[in-house]
Amino acid sequence: MRLRDYLVLGWDQLRRRKVVTLLCVMGIAIGSASIVVALAFGESVTHYSAKQMSYYLKTDEITVMNGGGSSETPNANGPGEYDITKQKLQLIRSLPNVKTAAAYENVGDLEFVADDSKIGRIDVTATDLGTLPDFGIEFQQGSPIDQDNVIVLSYTATIGLRDRQTSFSESARQQQARQELDIIEGRERAQIVPYPLYRKMIRLVRTVTLADGTTKTLEFPVRVVAIEKRPEGMSDRYLYFSQKTAYISSGLARQIREATAAASGNASAQITVGDKFDSVKVKVAPVDAVAQTDSLIQKMKLRTMNNLSRQESMSQEFVIVRIIFGGAGLFILFVASISIIVAMTMSTHQRRRQIGIMKVLGANLGQIRNMFVVESAMLGLLGGLAGILFAYWVVWAINIVLIRSSDSPSPDNAEILFISYWILPLGLFFAMLTGVLSGIFPAIKASRTDALTAIKREG
Structure with a gap:
């Protein structure tokens, strides 16, 4: 058959x-x-x-930090052999398979004033603004430019701004505390209404304590040139309490630190800004070259961190x-x-x-x-x-x-x-x-x- x-x-x-x-x-x-x-x-x-x-672990990225040697402690005379310096940054950028390398400096938590009526707080980081898109940061409005008088805000930085006139009153602080507690416990939904900051001039504010115990307020006017895209998959409640961040140029960071040191009169704070950095992010292509690049960077007496082990x-x-x-x-x-x-x-x-x-x-x-x-x-x-x-x-x-x-x-x-x-x-x-x-x-x-x-x- x-x-x-x-x-x-x-x-x-x-x-x-x-x-x-x-x-x-x-x-x-x-x-x-x-x-x-x-x-x-x-x-x-x-x-x-x-x-x-x-997206979150950035398996094609390497985070470089200062090394663990004896000169890791702050040095008023300049960077040590275990610090991330300009020379080491240039050497990292010249390594094979390195697509982009950007240095980061932590400027600190600053207050900002918008339209003379709204205030907020942001955690400011200094870096090369032109490299932000290379590390996967997407923008809802505008795009970063390499200037010293500009700032790039996260989406969460436009949320939860307070009224400047009433924010200092005790009743206003208590009312805000009650509202935040209601949001945390689910009794009230956070109203996510971003404040329009794109293309506006805002003032970064830093309060310096003087030697006699009094305080002095320093202001640095900047223009908002870009706002990051709203994070996907996050609820309004999560966004309301998320960290509010911003990026500025290294030149503006130098101005802020020098002005702060001059106002406080602290000679030990007069560290050369821009000669050493807090960390460096390195974008590697292809991903298979991450381990080899990581090993080369460690030979510069620097610490590195990547997510290859977690990926495996x-x-x-x-x-x-x-x-x-x-x-x-x-x-x-x-x-x-x-x-x-x-x-x-x-x-x-x-x-x-x-x-x-x-x-x-x-x-x-x-x-x-x-x-x-x-x-x-x-x-x-x-x-x-x-x-x-x-x-x-x-x-x-x-x-x-x-x-x-x-x-x-x-x-x-x-x-x-x-x-x-x-x-x-x-x-x-x-x-x-x-x-x-x-x-x-x-x-x-x-x-x-x-x-x-x-x-x-x-x-």
Whole structure:
């Protein structure tokens, strides 16, 4: 018998036993859909987690800090051999595979005044403003420029500004404290209404304590040239209490520190600004070169930190997640295979006369077995195709639920859960394999049927 003959006989038997065929197909469809959805869950979790890990952990970046030598302590005479200096920064930038390197100086927590009526506080960092986009910072308004009289604000810096006239009164402070407590405990939703600061002139304010115990206020006017993009996936409550940051140029940082040192009269604070830095961020391409670049930087007597070890450990965890989801789908498919064994065994009992006649007409044992195995494989194929369609419906429904339950729906999360193309043939293969394996026992039993006994019992 040719394969075409087996297919015709198998299809004819499936059409004759519509109810049994439908039940078997449904069982395999549920099983194959389970394994497809399970693998999709594992793949989606891995993809989403890797994307988030790459975004937050910055696996292609190296953070460089001052070394751990004896000269790590502040030195009024200038930087030591374990400090990050201009020379070392230039050397880092000249290393192979280094795409960008930017130095950072912590200026401190400053107050700012906008429109002479609103005040806020920001944690200010000095760096090369032109390198901010290279390290993945996106902007909602404007773009950074390399000037000394400009500032780049985070999105959270535009939130929660206080009224300057009433902020110093005791009643205003108490009212604000009560409102923040209500927001923390969930009794009140934070009203995120960013204050329009883009392209406005604001004044950075630093209060200096003089030697006689009095205070002096220093002001530095700057223009807001860019505001960072609102962080995705963060609730309003989280944004309300998030750290408010800003970036300025190293030149402006020098002016602030020199003015502060001059006002305080502290000679020990007259450290040469710009000759050494608090830290350096290094962007490396390709990612595979991070370990080698990290080793070269350490030879400069500097400390480094990267997220390669965390990436490797999380990758191992993702493999475990895939195995768990895939194992759950295989177990469900195994349970579904029992229905095929039962159905094909019943079919063998019901078709004893047909099998007996085929043997009398010359059919051998192998042909009888092949007939039942092909029939089971066709059940697996039909169940697998139905399971793939059912899996797409399930994934579509889950995505709708996840999107509607999200606090900040966006086009980026329109397909949170997805089915990769490689999962489809794998799901179909397991469905057919289940059909074939489930049909082996009934096929062997059918091939051992005694022809004369079967014909006499059915006669």
